[in-house]
Amino acid sequence: LRADNITVASGSVMDGGKKYTLKSTSTFESIQEIQQLPLSETVMLKDIASIVYEPEEAERLYRYNGQPANGISVRREGEANTVEVSQAVVEAIETIRAHPKLEGFDLSIYENQGEEIMERLSHLIGNGKLGALLAAMVLYFFLRQLRLTLVIAMTIPLCLLVALSTLYFAGETLNSLTIMGLVICVGLLVDNSVVMAENMHRHYQGGATRWEACFRGVQEIGFAITIATLTTLIVFSSTLLIDGKMRFFAQKMFLPVFAAISASLLAALMFIPLCVYLTLPRQRDKEVNRRGSLRDALKWTYERFFLP
Known part of the structure; x- marks a missing residue:
């Protein structure tokens, strides 16, 4: 399953002075696709296994100020400027805070x-x-x-x-x-x-x-x-x-x-x-x-x- 569910970079192309990054995607979009995964010419995965969707068991517990939380780490690429990247992330967080669907959620910056x-x-x-x-x-x-x-x-x-x-x-x-x-x-x-x-x-x-x-x-x-x-x-x-x-x-x-x-x-x-x-x-x-x-x-x- 892990070998058939991958996304890899495939290089880049130049068009009109712009650079486009290419990637090859082979991922499962639904449980049905996993069930139809062939193991041989006549046997599929659903014939030998029961496939259901369940939340992954939590191996780590995040808490911030005593409340349940989730952490996201944003890192800069190669030669990117750390200060500029951090400023862009802060601006993005302010935009996300204003989204009506996130009302009631608290977004905090732990380290900058x-x-x-x-x-x-x-x-x-x-x-x-x-x-x-x-x-x-x-x-x-x-x-x-x-x-x-x-x-x-x-x-x-x-x-x-x-x-x-x-x-x-x-x-x-x-x-x-x-x-x-x-x-x-x-x-x-x-x-x-x-x-x-x-x-x-x-x-x-x-x-x-x-x-x-x-x-x-x-x-x-x-x-x-x-x-x-x-x-x-x-x-x-x-x-x-x-x-x-x-x-x-x-x-x-x-x-x-x-x-x-x-x-x-x-x-x-x-x-x-x-x-x-x-x-x-x-x-x-x-x-x-x-x-x-x-x-x-x-x-x-x-x-x-x-x-x-």
């Missing part, structure tokens, strides 16, 4: 991965904003240069944009794994830029011109931050050596991490020097030579609480 992805994306954006804000506060506390602080903070959205563009051109989607990879590396995106910008600012404070400060800053630590970044990338690359099912998850997380951290290195070597050159004051006599805020704060604390 599309909402989870959007929530994680919201967390990523929030973490990026918080990271940029905290980095800007710390940098401004030490450098006392508002424009320089804003330049460094801009590297976070810039690197994330490069990572998202890389995912797009690589044919990857924004899912839970790629978002997790971006969240992991958000805190690493400003490291190179902070070191580079501070070194340039130090040279400028020491009497160098804007061009000399930028040139010396890159010349002194450009190689060092390149080696440090490559070391970080090599550590993350070791996750690709994992075998089994975890290899799939590691591969999905590696690409956004690799792209974002690589972009942070390029930003520190190219974007930061240009922006620092453009934001440093042209006239040195307008630049106020201040000591570090941390030193001032420690001196004030010492004089206020420890000196007699």
